[in-house]
Amino acid sequence: AQKITQTQPGMFVQEKEAVTLDCTYDTSDPSYGLFWYKQPSSGEMIFLIYQGSYDQQNATEGRYSLNFQKARKSANLVISASQLGDSAMYFCAMREDTGANSKLTFGKGITLSVRP
Amino acid sequence: EAGVVQSPRYKIIEKKQPVAFWCNPISGHNTLYWYRQNLGQGPELLIRYENEEAVDDSQLPKDRFSAERLKGVDSTLKIQPAELGDSAVYLCASSRGFRGLNEKLFFGSGTQLSVL
Numbered sequence A: 001a002q003k004i005t006q007t008q009p010g011m012f013v014q015e016k017e018a019v020t021l022d023c024t025y026d027t028s029d030p031s032y033g034l035f036w037y038k039q040p041s042s043g044e045m046i047f048l049i050y051q052g053s054y055d056q057q058n059a060t061e062g063r064y065s066l067n068f069q070k071a072r073k074s075a076n077l078v079i080s081a082s083q084l085g086d087s088a089m090y091f092c093a094m095r096e097d098t099g100a101n102s103k104l105t106f107g108k109g110i111t112l113s114v115r116p
Numbered sequence B: 001e002a003g004v005v006q007s008p009r010y011k012i013i014e015k016k017q018p019v020a021f022w023c024n025p026i027s028g029h030n031t032l033y034w035y036r037q038n039l040g041q042g043p044e045l046l047i048r049y050e051n052e053e054a055v056d057d058s059q060l061p062k063d064r065f066s067a068e069r070l071k072g073v074d075s076t077l078k079i080q081p082a083e084l085g086d087s088a089v090y091l092c093a094s095s096r097g098f099r100g101l102n103e104k105l106f107f108g109s110g111t112q113l114s115v116l
Helices: none
Strands: A011-014 A019-021 A032-038 A046-052 A063-068 A072-081 A088-096 A104-106 A111-113 B005-007 B010-013 B019-024 B032-038 B044-050 B053-056 B065-068 B076-079 B089-093 B111-115
Touching: A011 A019, A011 B032, A019 A111, A032 A063, A032 A072, A046 A063, A046 A072, A072 A088, A104 B044, B010 B019, B010 B044, B019 B089, B019 B111, B032 B076, B044 B065, B044 B076
Parallel strands: A011 A111, B010 B111
Antiparallel strands: A019 A072, A032 A046, A032 A088, A063 A072, A088 A104, A088 A111, B005 B019, B019 B076, B032 B044, B032 B089, B044 B053, B065 B076, B089 B111
16 A cells, blocks of 8 residues: 555646645554655755654644644645745655664655746 | 765666766765655655665665665665666665654755666
């Protein structure tokens, strides 16, 4: 089974508007971490935001916030006030607390295009 | 602080030829990762190093892929011989290595390999 599911087709948003990128995950581990990375056309994966499974509040980092719904196993990324530079691929990822071989597992990604 | 440096940026080879990729991680980062990213997919872990030791190489196709991290700093990933299905972007990442759930990975820009 897929551990990280990102099923949205390419997303479009008007500049200065907010957009939500969906992510659902699957784990039986009570302790895990969720990440969002941005990959512009240059290819480098850029860390955006992190949410721990035991964190009481939703994570926020500037214009990025994470809508964490633990019971639904979803961790949607919200980008407020979209900018042209936000056009990129966005990947949701999870790290499970599996000891020495704990690793970051990525979803397939979502393409976001910001329209002027 | 310099980021993760990878070279070459692009590589085009014919099938059955050997190819090598080089990675220089962020200074002080003990953990180094090689990921493969197929077109339209998220990155998948090939191998993880803790200093000089390969601690997770379960996803590395060992019949044709090899990697080394001499002196626990730079790393080289090699494919010999390359096959058509090896065409992908090969990403290197590094992290400090304290193994917390929130440990961030820092990525290079990747090497885009095309096998003809």
